[in-house]
Amino acid sequence: MSLSRRHFLRTSAVLGAVVSVPSTLRTNEPVSAPAPGLPPLDRAPNGVREYELTIAETSLRLDGRSARATTINGSVPGPILRFREGEQAVIRVHNTLSEDTSIHWHGIILPPEMDGVPGLSFPGIRPGETFEYRFAVNQAGTYWYHSHSGLQEQLGHYGALIIEPAERRGPAYDREHVLLLSDWTFENPYRVLSRLKKQPDAYNYQRRTVADFFRDVGRDGFAATVSDRWMWAGMRMNPTDIADVTGATYSYLLNGQVAEAPWIGQFAPGERVLLRVINAAAGSYFDVRVPGVPMTVMQVSGQPVEPIETDEFRIAIAETYDVIVQIPDDRAYAVYAEAMDRSGFTAAALAPRHGMVAQLPPRRKRPLLTMADMGMDHSAMGGMDGMDHAEMGHEMPAEPSAMATDDEHAGHDMGAMESASALRAPGTLPPETPHGTDAHGVGNAMVPMSTKSRLDEPGAGLGDDGRRVLLYSQLRSAAPYPEFRAPTREIEIHLTGNMERFTWAIDGVPYDQAAPIEFTFGERIRLTMVNDTMMNHPMHLHGMWMELENGQGDRSPRIHTINVKPAERVSLLVNADAPGRWAFHCHVLYHMEVGMFREVRVSAPTGHEGHHDAA
Amino acid sequence: MPRRHRVSLGARALLTALALATAGSSAAAQARDSVSHQGTHGMGWGRETFVLTEVLEYAPAGAERPVLFDVIAWTGGASRRLWFKADGSAATVERATHGEYQLLYGRMLSPWWDVQVGARADLRAAPGANASRAGAVIGLQGLAPGWFEMEPSLFVTTEGNLSFDLTASYDLFLTQRLVLQPRLESTFALKDDEAFGVGRGLSSTSFGLRTRFEIRREFAPYVGVVWERGYGRSAELARLAGESAGETLIVAGLRLWR
Numbered sequence: 001m002s003l004s005r006r007h008f009l010r011t012s013a014v015l016g017a018v019v020s021v022p023s024t025l026r027t028n029e030p031v032s033a034p035a036p037g038l039p040p041l042d043r044a045p046n047g048v049r050e051y052e053l054t055i056a057e058t059s060l061r062l063d064g065r066s067a068r069a070t071t072i073n074g075s076v077p078g079p080i081l082r083f084r085e086g087e088q089a090v091i092r093v094h095n096t097l098s099e100d101t102s103i104h105w106h107g108i109i110l111p112p113e114m115d116g117v118p119g120l121s122f123p124g125i126r127p128g129e130t131f132e133y134r135f136a137v138n139q140a141g142t143y144w145y146h147s148h149s150g151l152q153e154q155l156g157h158y159g160a161l162i163i164e165p166a167e168r169r170g171p172a173y174d175r176e177h178v179l180l181l182s183d184w185t186f187e188n189p190y191r192v193l194s195r196l197k198k199q200p201d202a203y204n205y206q207r208r209t210v211a212d213f214f215r216d217v218g219r220d221g222f223a224a225t226v227s228d229r230w231m232w233a234g235m236r237m238n239p240t241d242i243a244d245v246t247g248a249t250y251s252y253l254l255n256g257q258v259a260e261a262p263w264i265g266q267f268a269p270g271e272r273v274l275l276r277v278i279n280a281a282a283g284s285y286f287d288v289r290v291p292g293v294p295m296t297v298m299q300v301s302g303q304p305v306e307p308i309e310t311d312e313f314r315i316a317i318a319e320t321y322d323v324i325v326q327i328p329d330d331r332a333y334a335v336y337a338e339a340m341d342r343s344g345f346t347a348a349a350l351a352p353r354h355g356m357v358a359q360l361p362p363r364r365k366r367p368l369l370t371m372a373d374m375g376m377d378h379s380a381m382g383g384m385d386g387m388d389h390a391e392m393g394h395e396m397p398a399e400p401s402a403m404a405t406d407d408e409h410a411g412h413d414m415g416a417m418e419s420a421s422a423l424r425a426p427g428t429l430p431p432e433t434p435h436g437t438d439a440h441g442v443g444n445a446m447v448p449m450s451t452k453s454r455l456d457e458p459g460a461g462l463g464d465d466g467r468r469v470l471l472y473s474q475l476r477s478a479a480p481y482p483e484f485r486a487p488t489r490e491i492e493i494h495l496t497g498n499m500e501r502f503t504w505a506i507d508g509v510p511y512d513q514a515a516p517i518e519f520t521f522g523e524r525i526r527l528t529m530v531n532d533t534m535m536n537h538p539m540h541l542h543g544m545w546m547e548l549e550n551g552q553g554d555r556s557p558r559i560h561t562i563n564v565k566p567a568e569r570v571s572l573l574v575n576a577d578a579p580g581r582w583a584f585h586c587h588v589l590y591h592m593e594v595g596m597f598r599e600v601r602v603s604a605p606t607g608h609e610g611h612h613d614a615a
Numbered sequence: 616m617p618r619r620h621r622v623s624l625g626a627r628a629l630l631t632a633l634a635l636a637t638a639g640s641s642a643a644a645q646a647r648d649s650v651s652h653q654g655t656h657g658m659g660w661g662r663e664t665f666v667l668t669e670v671l672e673y674a675p676a677g678a679e680r681p682v683l684f685d686v687i688a689w690t691g692g693a694s695r696r697l698w699f700k701a702d703g704s705a706a707t708v709e710r711a712t713h714g715e716y717q718l719l720y721g722r723m724l725s726p727w728w729d730v731q732v733g734a735r736a737d738l739r740a741a742p743g744a745n746a747s748r749a750g751a752v753i754g755l756q757g758l759a760p761g762w763f764e765m766e767p768s769l770f771v772t773t774e775g776n777l778s779f780d781l782t783a784s785y786d787l788f789l790t791q792r793l794v795l796q797p798r799l800e801s802t803f804a805l806k807d808d809e810a811f812g813v814g815r816g817l818s819s820t821s822f823g824l825r826t827r828f829e830i831r832r833e834f835a836p837y838v839g840v841v842w843e844r845g846y847g848r849s850a851e852l853a854r855l856a857g858e859s860a861g862e863t864l865i866v867a868g869l870r871l872w873r
Binding site: 194195197198199202205206207208209210211230233234235236442443444445498500501502503510511512513593594595 | 658659660661663665693694723724725726727758760761762787788789790791792832872
């Protein structure tokens, strides 16, 4: 046995439960030593911090195999970019690819021409060209950056962006680690998308089978099981449709490594360790916990919140969470991140030293969607028996009966202009609302009977095993925002789609056929999103914060990305204070690619030339 | 002679159909390439080309030891597609083939249904018994409540013969990769068409039970049993031609898509 093999076996035993599978022993896999954590950030000369980033197609090893990735400075993920609040960022991006590229700074408030969205902010970075990003860093917290070109993000084009506050504030921590979650496939991402369009459940290997049917008959009885199956089949919906792309093709990565050869972060017993968790995946939500150790949530979307202790949190695609863990004992722990559909997981280890063994928890069963995910009459959900389920399935207007005309959309797209006095108080939850008559076009698969706030629900597959799960409704901004004003206008948009054709859109209209959403400078918009699909959609607005109206009044948390659950109605307040053209989209890469995307145009302040006038 | 003339017409229609389908697929490939290089998100659905060989099988114990096929292909976007369909058989004991070929334009009618209109050519080649017929088709293709794949269509030939075809199938997941597929094909005709062995009324049904194993989703070998049966006037025509009115076939094949 060579030295390197012995070295590998010893270190990989940190996650013994996984390594016991013989097929995962790869002697040529380089094993990283425990990372000590981020060092203190030096002072930038003249307050200007510069980075050189090279985008390249690189051969490297991922999940023990040789991979062709689109890398930033040669690695997946790219380098951790660090700044201090108040600095000037100068980032030169060199494109050595044979196609255009771009970098978007996710969650950063900056001028529109620096936002990195080809076609909106700038033309993109051509092959062989260099683009210099320059912007003032006026915020602190955990963010990330990624390509906004095609499907490059699926190929490894992402990294962490960490900003230190101008002066240390908030509770102290002794050490900090960045934990960047992502997903990798050895397939061409365009092939993945093509497969999804031709057979949308191509990656679902967790369907209900004949054996499940008989098990359910044994448990629930024949009539109830048949009516349950008929309810779903009658609507042509699949309750196991939790993720489009699954562990069938994905290798789930944490800091670029898989659980079989994990990334290892060091800690000393008793230390307060800050974990900056980023979900940079293209198509995967994760449920994150440190089994045996409670976590204290400190920041969400880079913004400080009142500390909340929890056992587990769901991180939607593109979200960022900071948690503090304090481990008293001298042993290794796993940071365990299970894909939402339970088709796989990734893990890292927190260990005081080399060579310690962390236990992985048992895997959990894949969740099923429920009637609440279809927007069944929520109040009537109480004591229904099996037969009632079936009847409700028929009543649900799952198939729009009439073709919607473009005129109907135009009216709906922009929402109803209402006087400020008609809008409910800021920071309050939207009421349960029956769906209107617009079925969002001939191709839209579903219109929920009614939609309501689901911010107090943990989400599919969580909250039923005794663990505390972080809820959006718990989040309170650490400090009230100085101007927590009432909204002046409400815009309601509907997230729509058809999983059988893999068409995803907003208000039934894909991006290439849609007009921009217009904000007038100075407005305070209530952006209400209604999810008319059975999938979760992580919606991200560029250029402006969204204040999540979660019932916490002027402590409504400020976020860059919101997960909208199936059949959920959620509202966010946006100050239209950033003139220009901005992207607003679902952060499931494949949903965005097929059209779940809009331009948001903020008009120029009166008396100024607008950024978008040139367009 | 008129019959021979129609053969060449049918063959030309088939060639045109194949040429269009090929052109469509290369155009779709170009469209995909341009999307992937343009580098902007949220373009919309784009174009795809899908080819599904639902049936490609051999029945070694059948009287003609036939190779049976049923291929469906489309190219286009989410709401408008050009379709090509081929369904038929080829005997291996003699040079005899029978095929139905369709070139259709389809539009999305609802989330789960497309309506299709176009041309169909039926070609039959056997020693001393070549035949062809052609005509127009209108049909539906989609998913009925309960996850039933359905393909009802109306076919009117240039001679005014009207028939109704229905194909229906269902995928029953025994495990995540082992799939049992019952599949029914039936024809109902308003008039006899002796050259094609089609009799008035419920003419024929073919009911298959195939069990496939999806090694990949796109690649699934299968075994199955197919009950083919002619009825009434069709059965009579078969007996007159010295054939049996029904046959039970054990089949082995491959289901493929890309």
